[in-house]
Amino acid sequence: MIVTLTPNPSVDRTVTLPRLERGAVLRATESREDPGGKGLNVSRALAASGTASTAVFPVGGIYGRLMLNLLEGEPVTLAAVPISEPIRANITIAETDGTTTKVNEPGPVLSVAEADALRSAALDASRGASWVVCCGSLPPGLDDDFYAPLIRHCQASGVRVAVDTSGEPMAAALAAKPALIKPNRIELAEAVGRELVTVGEVIDAASALVDGGIETVVISLGRDGALLVDAAGAVHAASEIGCPVSTVGAGDALLAGYLHAVDSGADRETALRTAVAFGSAAVLLPGSSMPGPSDIAAITVSSTMSPDRARSLSD
Numbered sequence: 001m002i003v004t005l006t007p008n009p010s011v012d013r014t015v016t017l018p019r020l021e022r023g024a025v026l027r028a029t030e031s032r033e034d035p036g037g038k039g040l041n042v043s044r045a046l047a048a049s050g051t052a053s054t055a056v057f058p059v060g061g062i063y064g065r066l067m068l069n070l071l072e073g074e075p076v077t078l079a080a081v082p083i084s085e086p087i088r089a090n091i092t093i094a095e096t097d098g099t100t101t102k103v104n105e106p107g108p109v110l111s112v113a114e115a116d117a118l119r120s121a122a123l124d125a126s127r128g129a130s131w132v133v134c135c136g137s138l139p140p141g142l143d144d145d146f147y148a149p150l151i152r153h154c155q156a157s158g159v160r161v162a163v164d165t166s167g168e169p170m171a172a173a174l175a176a177k178p179a180l181i182k183p184n185r186i187e188l189a190e191a192v193g194r195e196l197v198t199v200g201e202v203i204d205a206a207s208a209l210v211d212g213g214i215e216t217v218v219i220s221l222g223r224d225g226a227l228l229v230d231a232a233g234a235v236h237a238a239s240e241i242g243c244p245v246s247t248v249g250a251g252d253a254l255l256a257g258y259l260h261a262v263d264s265g266a267d268r269e270t271a272l273r274t275a276v277a278f279g280s281a282a283v284l285l286p287g288s289s290m291p292g293p294s295d296i297a298a299i300t301v302s303s304t305m306s307p308d309r310a311r312s313l314s315d
């Protein structure tokens with residue numbers, strides 16, 4: 001069983017427009033609401049593929065109630081921690097050419113008692129889990145090093161920890177040496193303090209983190225696929241898809257795919273290929289939808305254990 005922790009969940013509202021124009025009155029052609037927040041997305045994608053998952057997250061206010069409604073029927077075990085402020089709603093503007101613009105709110109202020117309750121709920125859920133996945137930004141009121149003691153505690157008791165966050169929370173989490181991190185290119189660049197333009201530069205940056213004690217770094221690279229870097233070297237996997245529908249949550253689906261494969265005993269190349277299949281399948285679905293087995297089976301993935309270091313990354 002895989003536990004996810006989402007300290008800053010969101011109801012993801014997606015509006016579809018032919019074209020975004022600043023300052024204009026625009027008519028949406030479609031809109032939808034999905035449960036969102038990185039850990040909730042990972043849990044939903046895992047559960048859709050048959051890997052049991054418990055999602056730990058705070059819930060409060062009108063969007064908290066909507067979140068619980070949206071999660072009804074999802075095969076995820078919910079460990080919702082009540083808080084007094086409303087959780088956030090994030091907005092995605094999806095243009096019909098596949099361009100996605102995202103506006104993420106800061107989220108609710110958690111009191112010290114609420115932060116303690118969230119941490120305790122994650123620790124309770126972690127007993128007997130194979131992985132704990134710490135995901136996403138931290139809401140106001142949580143210290144940047146909120147994840148670090150949790151990582152240390154879980155790993156000391158034999159539960160592996162994966163982290164997908166950014167900025168200061170990522171820097172603080174790295175100090176606790178989680179078994180796995182899943183940055184995108186920008187987040188990895190932030191973590192190592194330099195721009196990363198080629199596959200070789202990404203591999204070198206990730207290798208430095210591996211040398212520093214992180215067992216595996218999986219880097220999502222948008223349309224350039226993904227890289228896995230560990231002590232045994234680098235693997236690259238990618239897939240060609242048509243026009244993206246919504247890239248929101250693709251990184252979460254990718255992380256879920258990797259964990260789903262590793263949890264069922266897959267080798268590193270198969271795990272990365274599965275990760276890319278999940279990520280690319282998510283890109284072809286609207287809003288923050290997570291892919292299921294038939295979406296994933298429709299994706300063709302290529303991979304190599306000798307990535308082209310000179311390849312320039314596209315975005």
Ligand SMILES: Nc1ncnc2c1ncn2[C@@H]1O[C@H](COP(=O)(O)OP(=O)(O)O)[C@@H](O)[C@H]1O
Nearest residue numbers: 184220221222223225226250251254276279280
């Ligand atoms: N345009 C695309 N074409 C094909 N696959 C894509 C595309 N965008 C994303 N993906 C897949 O989804 C994964 C996660 O997307 P990415 O945008 O890198 O993550 P994040 O949301 O964390 O920034 C990628 O590693 C890739 O496998």
Ligand SMILES: O=P(O)(O)OC[C@H]1O[C@](O)(COP(=O)(O)O)[C@@H](O)[C@@H]1O
Nearest residue numbers: 036037038090104136137248249250
């Ligand atoms: O916690 P953060 O970094 O603000 O991200 C929250 C957002 O990330 C997601 O989990 C995935 O969105 P992205 O693809 O933009 O990373 C959304 O569901 C959610 O709105």
